[in-house]
Each structure stands twice: as C-alpha cells, then as structure tokens.
Amino acid sequence: MWKNAQLLPMNLVSHLLQRTIGLEAPATRDVIIQRDLRVPMPDGVELLADRWAPRVDGESLPTALLRVPYGRAGLIGMGMARPLAERGFQVLMQSTRGTFGSGGVFDPFRDEREDGLATLDWLVQQPWFGGSIVLVGASYLGYTQWAMADRLPPEVKAMIPHVTESALTLEFLRKDGLSLETPFGWGVMIAEQELSFPILRRIVQGRKIRRALATLPLGRADVAAIGRRDDYIQDILAHDRDTERWADIDHRHRVAEVTVPVSSIGGWYDIFLPGQLRDFKILQEAGRPARLTVGPWTHIARDGLPIREALEFGLAHARGEQPPQRGPVRLYVMGQEAWRDFDYWPPRGYAPERFHMHSDGMLSNQVPDESTPDTYRYDPTDSTPAAGGVRTVRDSGRVDNTELEARPDVLLYTTPPLEQDVEVIGEVSAEIWFRSSLPYADVFVRLCDVDPSGRSHNVCDGLTSLSDADEITATTVTLWPTAHRFERGHRIRVQVSSGAFPRFARNSGTGEPHTTATTLLAADQDVYHDPDHPSAIILPVRRMPQP
Numbered sequence: 358m359w360k361n362a363q364l365l366p367m368n369l370v371s372h373l374l375q376r377t378i379g380l381e382a383p384a385t386r387d388v389i390i391q392r393d394l395r396v397p398m399p400d401g402v403e404l405l406a407d408r409w410a411p412r413v414d415g416e417s418l419p420t421a422l423l424r425v426p427y428g429r430a431g432l433i434g435m436g437m438a439r440p441l442a443e444r445g446f447q448v449l450m451q452s453t454r455g456t457f458g459s460g461g462v463f464d465p466f467r468d469e470r471e472d473g474l475a476t477l478d479w480l481v482q483q484p485w486f487g488g489s490i491v492l493v494g495a496s497y498l499g500y501t502q503w504a505m506a507d508r509l510p511p512e513v514k515a516m517i518p519h520v521t522e523s524a525l526t527l528e529f530l531r532k533d534g535l536s537l538e539t540p541f542g543w544g545v546m547i548a549e550q551e552l553s554f555p556i557l558r559r560i561v562q563g564r565k566i567r568r569a570l571a572t573l574p575l576g577r578a579d580v581a582a583i584g585r586r587d588d589y590i591q592d593i594l595a596h597d598r599d600t601e602r603w604a605d606i607d608h609r610h611r612v613a614e615v616t617v618p619v620s621s622i623g624g625w626y627d628i629f630l631p632g633q634l635r636d637f638k639i640l641q642e643a644g645r646p647a648r649l650t651v652g653p654w655t656h657i658a659r660d661g662l663p664i665r666e667a668l669e670f671g672l673a674h675a676r677g678e679q680p681p682q683r684g685p686v687r688l689y690v691m692g693q694e695a696w697r698d699f700d701y702w703p704p705r706g707y708a709p710e711r712f713h714m715h716s717d718g719m720l721s722n723q724v725p726d727e728s729t730p731d732t733y734r735y736d737p738t739d740s741t742p743a744a745g746g747v748r749t750v751r752d753s754g755r756v757d758n759t760e761l762e763a764r765p766d767v768l769l770y771t772t773p774p775l776e777q778d779v780e781v782i783g784e785v786s787a788e789i790w791f792r793s794s795l796p797y798a799d800v801f802v803r804l805c806d807v808d809p810s811g812r813s814h815n816v817c818d819g820l821t822s823l824s825d826a827d828e829i830t831a832t833t834v835t836l837w838p839t840a841h842r843f844e845r846g847h848r849i850r851v852q853v854s855s856g857a858f859p860r861f862a863r864n865s866g867t868g869e870p871h872t873t874a875t876t877l878l879a880a881d882q883d884v885y886h887d888p889d890h891p892s893a894i895i896l897p898v899r900r901m902p903q904p
Contacts, residue, residue, distance in 0.1 A: 380664065383443030387412045390434075393458065396451060398475050402460040406451035406476075407434065409442040410485070419489040419514070419675035420480065421446040421667060424473060424501040426465075427550065428457040437493075440664050445672050447487065451476060453501070457551065465547065465589050466525060466606035469504040477505070481512050491671035492516045495663060496629070496656065500525040500608075503636070507614035515674040516615070519622035519663045520656050522632030523608040527598040529628075534799070534820045535597075535871060537575075537862040539628050539749050542566050544590040545582045563750070570859040576872035594872045612636050613643040620670045621647065622663055624654030625691065625817070625839055626754040628747050634838055637702055641685070649702055651840070652689045655747075655754040688782065691755075691816070692806060692842035703783035703838070707897035712772070712849065714886040714893065720770040720851055724891055730792070730883035733766045735855035735864075737877040741766050741801070743860035745815050747837060758805055758813040762852065768884055771807060771850040779843045783897030785817055785836040789853060790829060790890035795880040798826035799855045799864045802834045804894060806841065807848040816841045818852075820861050824868065829885065836894075842901070851894050853884050 391408040398404060407429045410418065421441050427433055429450045438448040454472055455463030480486060490513045492502040499521025506516065506523075522528075529536040545566055549558055562582075569582035579590040596602040619640060623633045630651070640647035648670075650662065673680040684698025712720050716728035735741065741764060745756030762769055787802040803818035817837035823830060843849050856863060862871055866878030886892045 380440060380444070380661065383440070384445065385411045385413070385443055388439060388442045389415075394449075396476055396479050398454075398461075398472055400461075402454060404451055404454060404459040404461075404472065404476070405429075405457070406449050407438070408447060408449050408485070409434070409438040410447035411442060415442075415447045416485040416487060418445060418447045418487045419491060419672065420487060421448045421491050421493045421671065422476070422480065423448065423450045423494045423498055424453055424469070424476065425450060425494065425498050426453040426456045426463060426547065427497075428452065437664065441493070441667060444668055446491070446667070447485070449480060463547070466500065466504075469501045470608070473501050473505040474508055477510055477513065481510060488512065489514045489675040491667065491675050492518075493663070493667050493671065494521075495519045496521050497525065503608045503611065506608070507611040509615075509617060513617055515617050515671045516619045517622070517663065517667055517671050518619070518633075519666075520624060520627045520629055520633070520654075522629045523612050523636050524632055525606070525629065526593070527603060527607060528632055530593060530596070530598040530603070532597040532599060533822045535822075535862040536860060537570060537871075538566075538743070538859045540593045541570060541578065541582075541590060542749065544579070544587055544593065545569075547589070548583050548587050567859065573875045573877070574871075574873045575862065591872075595870070609636070609639075612639040613645070615640065615645055618646040618670070618674055619648075620666050621649050622666060623649070623651045624656065624658075625651060625689070625837070626653070626655040626747055628656045628749060630747075630837060631835075634702055641701065648683070648685050648687070650687045653691050653755070656749050658754065688840045690780070690782065690840045690842055692844055692847075693780075697840075703897060707781075707783050707899050709895050710898040711891075711893040711895055712851070713891055714770040714851065714853075714884070716886060718770055720772045720849060720894075724888060725886045726888070728887050730885045731768050732881060732883050733768060733854070734879060734881050735766055735798070736879040737856070737863040737865060738879070740858035740863045741854045741856035743857040746803075746818055746857070746860065748860055755814050755816075758803075758815055758852070762813055764854075766854055766856075768853040769850060770853070772848050774809070774846050774848055775843055776845060778845050778901035779849065780841075780899045780901055781816075781843065781896045782840040782899070784838050785894070785896060787819075787834040787836065787851070787894040788892060789832045789834060790885035790892045791823070791826065791832045792829045792883045792885070793823070793826035793880045794882075795866045795878060796823075796825060796827045797864055797866050797868045798823050798880055798882060799861065800832045800834055801852075801854045801857050801861070802836060802894065803852040803854075804836060804839070804896075805850040805852065806843055807850050809846050813850055818857070820857060822864060829890065831890075855880075855882055
C-alpha cells in the first residue's frame with residue numbers, strides 16, 4: 358500500500374531539522390512511503406519494513422538500509438529516512454525482530470546477524486532494488502551493521518556506523534566497573550516504548566529510573582521502574598561481560614574481515630567511544646578502507662554529520678565514485694575548538710607524560726617528595742554524584758564541575774597556570790596508589806581543564822573497581838580517550854574520588870553481588886603520592902610552541 362508522505366506537521370518538522378543541521382536543498386520533496394513490507398526470516402518470522410523513495414525514478418537509486426528497534430514512524434523516519442530519500446537514496450527502514458509489528462520476540466542484540474543477512478538476501482531480489490546498498494545508522498542501528506559485516510553481499514558498497522561499536526553494551530558490564538545508568542535506562546525504555554503516550558511516559562520514566570537505581574537490592578530495580586521483572590535488565594545486573602551469557606553478541610572478530618569502505622563517526626563524550634576507536638584501529642591494521650570522524654558530541658547530541666556523511670561518502674561509493682579527499686582520521690580538538698586531520702588513531706607524535714600528584718594538591722611532572730597520603734571518606738548512602746561526562750541523560754558531556762569539586766569526598770590536584778599550550782590527543786590512563794579501610798572500593802579519576810577564572814570543566818574520566826583495596830595497591834584507571842588542547846594560562850586538574858552515581862553502580866563495600874547487596878558500608882580512602890607510591894595521570898602530550 359502506497360501513502361503520500363506529505364503529512365504537513367511532520368514534514369515541517371523534518372524540513373526544519375534539515376535546515377538546522379545544514380543540509381543542502383533536496384533534489385525532490387515528492388517522496389512516497391510503502392509501509393509494512395513483509396520480510397521473511399529463515400525461521401518463518403516476518404519483519405516489517407517501510408520503503409521511502411522519490412515518486413519519480415526511485416527504483417534506480419541506491420538503497421540505504423536502517424535496521425531499528427525503536428519504530429519506523431515519527432521523528433525516526435522524518436529525521437533520517439526522509440532526508441536521504443530526498444537526496445539520492447531510496448531507504449528501507451526495518452523494525453527489528455519483536456518490535457513495532459515485526460514478528461518474534463525481541464531479545465536485544467542476539468538475532469541481528471541472521472536477521473540482517475536474511476534481510477539483505479531479500480532486498481537484492483526486490484523489483485525496485487537499484488543495484489547497490491549502503492548500511493547506515495547510529496547506536497543499535499550501527500551495531501546491526503557490525504553483526505553481519507564479515508558476510509556482506511557484493512551489492513553492499515559502504516558502511517556508516519556512528520556512535521556504536523561491534524561489542525555493544527559490553528563496555529558497560531566490566532567486572533571491574535559496572536556502568537549502570539545507561540544499560541538500565543535503555544532496558545526500561547525498550548520495555549515500555551510501545552505503550553501509549555510515549556513522550557509523556559519517557560518524562561515519567563526519568564524520575565522512575567533515578568529512584569530505581571537507588572533500590573536495594575538492585576535485583577529489584579526493574580520492578581521499581583516498570584512494575585515487573587525484565588530479562589535484559591536482570592542480565593546486565595547479574596552477568597559481567599566475560600560471562601558466557603554475552604558471548605554471542607560480541608562481533609569484534611568480524612571487524613577485520615570487512616571489505617567495504619567504512620566511515621565511522623563518534624563523539625568524545627559518547628558512551629561507545631572506546632569500542633568504536635578499537636574497531637577503527639582493527640580496520641586500519643588490517644589494511645581495510647576506513648575513515649574516522651570524532652567530534653565534541655555526546656551520544657544524543659550530534660550535528661547532522663551522519664546524514665551528511667551518508668550523502669557524501671555513502672552515496673559516492675554506491676555510485677562507484679570516490680568521495681572527496683580528506684585525512685583518514687578527522688578529530689575535533691577541544692580547547693582549540695578546531696577540526697584537524699591525522700593519518701592514524703591514536704595520532705603519532707604524542708608522547709606519554711606522567712603528571713604526578715603531590716601532597717599540597719599540586720600536579721606536575723616532577724616525582725613527589727616524601728609525604729603522607731591524602732584521605733577522604735566515601736559513603737555510598739551519599740555517593741559522589743555523576744556530573745556530566747559519558748551519559749545519555751540531559752546532564753552529559755562537558756559541564757561546570759564547581760559543585761562536584763566542593764565535596765569533601767573529591768580530591769583535587771592542579772598544575773600552575775600553563776606557560777605554553779599543552780595538547781593531549783590519544784589514550785589516557787592514571788596510576789593511583791590507593792588503600793581503603795575495606796577490601797571493596799572504587800577509584801574514579803577525572804581530567805579537567807581549569808580556565809583563568811577558576812572554572813573547571815571535565816575532559817574525560819574513568820573508574821576501576823577493586824577487591825583488594827585494603828592493601829596499598831597501584832590501581833590502573835583507564836579514562837576515555839580524548840583530543841584536547843589546554844591553552845596557555847589554563848590549568849590541568851585531576852579529580853580522584855570513589856564514585857559517579859548513578860552512571861556507575863555504587864560500591865557497597867561488602868563484595869556482595871549487585872543483584873543481592875542490601876548493606877552499604879562507608880569507607881576511609883587513602884591516596885598516596887611519595888617516591889615509592891608516585892600516583893600520576895599519564896597523558897599523550899605534545900607541547901605547542903608559542904608564537
């Protein structure tokens with residue numbers, strides 16, 4: 358059944374969005390939608406898809422394939438499918454198994470390989486198929502690309518995964534640090550997304566999620582949020598990423614086998630950035646045609662680059678042409694507030710430099726003198742809060758850290774004002790000599806840029822959980838990668854604390870599993886900084902000569 362897409366209110370929204378992200382004028386606005394196409398799977402289940410195409414000559418165009426668990430109507434279609442269909446593509450947007458009319462049961466991540474490959478087999482046999490396919494989409498939509506990336510038919514000409522990676526979710530589920538807020542919130546959203554009044558429900562969800570994340574034991578948090586138990590939420594609480602439960606959703610081993618050009622788009626404050634950079638490094642080391650773009654974005658805030666990249670990079674390859682030349686790696690360098698091109702990730706020419714913590718709160722590249730440790734008390738009933746950073750809520754990305762840094766459970770170490778620009782691009786880590794009054798504790802480290810007015814903004818951070826924290830331990834904390842220039846007159850600051858709740862689950866101090874822990878114990882934490890215990894942050898540095 359064909360329907361004209363001139364639904365005035367939604368079209369106006371779509372066109373306003375297109376203007377906001379700077380798209381060029383479309384080749385046509387006369388787009389039609391063929392709804393609820395039935396795509397058979399090998400097990401007999403049928404998945405539903407909508408085809409968007411220009412009314413005239415749509416059959417001759419390349420197809421952009423988007424496989425999505427969030428529905429095909431509203432802003433999802435208008436924000437992605439319509440702009441592409443107006444500018445040279447026909448678009449097939451398919452609801453994944455068990456969502457929005459598609460048959461079967463939605464078991465997150467587990468059916469995307471077989472269902473995706475079956476969809477490609479069906480697509481190339483359609484009478485309107487124009488001969489070439491480009492895989493497009495963010496987050497879960499990008500993961501569906503990686504799930505089948507090593508068995509793509511020759512009709513697939515390019516992949517454009519953005520803010521995603523080939524082992525989606527697993528970074529959250531580290532045994533040495535459960536990143537709780539994002540997978541739990543996603544599980545709640547998925548569980549209720551097809552109920553009535555979705556926008557109002559999402560507003561209410563936010564309040565429910567905040568309360569649920571404080572539930573003890575956490576094994577009841579799903580009931581607190583949605584009124585029932587949920588298999589996915591129970592899985593993320595009970596199984597860390599190294600357990601067999603997650604083995605079949607990990608597609609890292611497929612990345613090196615990709616043969617089509619890949620344009621990967623990420624953000625410095627995106628939840629999936631480490632895995633996305635890992636995937637790109639695998640592609641480069643395997644000699645695959647790939648390019649990378651990383652901007653100053655969070656997971657939910659991007660500036661339209663994915664659509665522009667689909668048109669510039671994807672459409673060119675679909676037509677057998679080459680996209681405009683540029684460097685393999687394009688990074689937005691924060692602080693400098695400029696785009697720069699490089700040949701590799703991480704870029705060459707940035708040497709690891711240790712910035713040591715000192716007893717007077719100083720941070721410098723000098724080894725510390727003899728000193729007593731700094732001490733703070735961590736109380737999980739008043740846990741150190743998350744402030745900005747790598748999250749999917751409104752309070753994400755780069756924020757003012759003044760309120761956080763005023764807390765007694767946050768230690769600060771700061772350089773004097775810099776005499777020259779210091780550029781940090783690459784992988785960031787910290788080595789913290791740490792001891793707690795309890796065996797179980799977390800170490801959270803955040804890198805900040807302090808401007809001349811004294812205001813501190815977060816650059817990147819990370820957390821590690823310990824099970825032997827009652828002994829002095831050299832704790833390695835891996836922070837998010839970054840590209841940031843600390844300008845002359847600014848100061849480099851490091852925060853050390855023991856939490857960022859609710860982004861990370863609270864450490865109860867008891868060692869009990871997250872699903873069953875009901876007791877929260879406060880602990881006294883020591884951070885050492887002396888010649889035998891030289892706590893430091895390790896930054897990939899290039900010092901910039903001043904004019």
